[in-house]
Amino acid sequence: MINLAPAIAQIELLLAQNTDASLTYAALECRLAIEGICYERLRIAHDYISHDDLKRWQPRDVVNTLIQEVDSGIAKTFTLSISKEPLQDSSTPPTKEEYQAIEFLPVGKQIGFDPNKFGKLWNALAKVALHITIPVSKDHDVNRYGNKDKIRAKVVEALEEIKRIGEGTLLSTGVGEEVSFECVCGAKNKRRLELLKDLQEISCIRPECSESFTFTKGDKAFNRRVFDVSCKKCGKHREIPIRTLEKLRVDQSINFGCGGCGAKIIICWRPAQLQ
Ligand SMILES: [Zn+2]
Ligand SMILES: [Zn+2]
Known part of the structure; x- marks a missing residue:
């Protein structure tokens, strides 16, 4: 699991220094920590989802995709516990009372978060600290840094959330068939x-x-998902993964030798006219 302690210590130090530059850097550290938290959930979920199936890379979108495709509870808070004694094998599952009588030992706690709120915070940090305000007229100064008070307020808000999540001791990809x-x-x-x-x-x-x-x-x-190619000379078939073709640009081609007669076969992705 990702260790958030070094990031938390760094952000606290930068807050204590309380200069324009240190607060700007603290905002960047907060953004990196938020990305780390979200991408760590993706890393543990990679047994269940391909990198190519992620349509968007922003932290909020990554976590929302995981909720939809890997585990609806991937961003929820829960404690996982295990029975101290192995459960007896029986044809009927235990009743509620029998479950309550079992002694459970906690294994760990996953700390959840709202990906949309987290995404807003991630955007807000950049807006207040990592860009300077564009002048709308000649009277507006172009400053070196953003507004110090606004940056500090966002950093404090983000730090609270990062600290809360840092208390988690477990990440799960859920249960279910x-x-x-x-x-x-x-x-x-x-x-x-x-x-x-x-x-x-x-x-x-x-x-x-x-x-x-x-x-x-x-x-x-x-x-x-395959594209079936048959050799025009000897008729031998070959299946090509459709994604190989989907990744081609217009007019780009792939070629290979026929496994039967050795003839060169070229496949090209090209607009065609039919009448
Ligand atoms: Zn494969
Ligand atoms: Zn052939």
């Missing part, structure tokens, strides 16, 4: 069943792999 499959590259891909939508496209979690799959809810199957 998992579905998994092995990609042709050998990587095991896992997903939380309840968060998968019918016909959702997912990319392999291995960053250098071009494979992607379409999930069908009815049979819980992941079907490989």
Whole structure:
């Protein structure tokens, strides 16, 4: 887990120095800490989501994507506890009273946050501290730093939130039924069943792999997304991952030798006219 203590100590030191420059730097440290908190949740979730399936990189968007696709509780506060004694095997699950009679030991606590509020704070820090106000007329001065009081207020607000999250001792990717499959590259891909939508496209979690799959809810199957190429000379088929083609720019091409006759095959992404 990310250790927030050094960042907290640094921000406190800069607040104590209380100069224009130190507060500006403190705002930057706060932004980095917020990014660290959000991206750490992404790092532990990477068994469940590919980097390529993140549409946006801003901290708030990353966490919101994780909530939608990996674990609805990834930004919630909870304590995880474990029973001191192993539960007896029985055909009927324990009743509420039996559960309450079990002695539990706490394992750790995840501290949650509101990604949208966090995103606003991250933007506000930049607005007050990391840009100077653009002059709207000749009478406005161009200052070296932003307004000191405003910067200090935002830094104090952010520090409080960073300290609160820093008290967490656990990060979880949640519980719930998992579905998994092995990609042709050998990587095991896992997903939380309840968060998968019918016909959702997912990319392999291995960053250098071009494979992607379409999930069908009815049979819980992941079907490989491929483009079928057949050789015009010998008729041999070859399947190319669709994402390889989707990544091509207009007029860019890929080429390879046919596995049957060795003829060179070129695939190009190009507007075509049909009449
Ligand atoms: Zn793969
Ligand atoms: Zn061929």
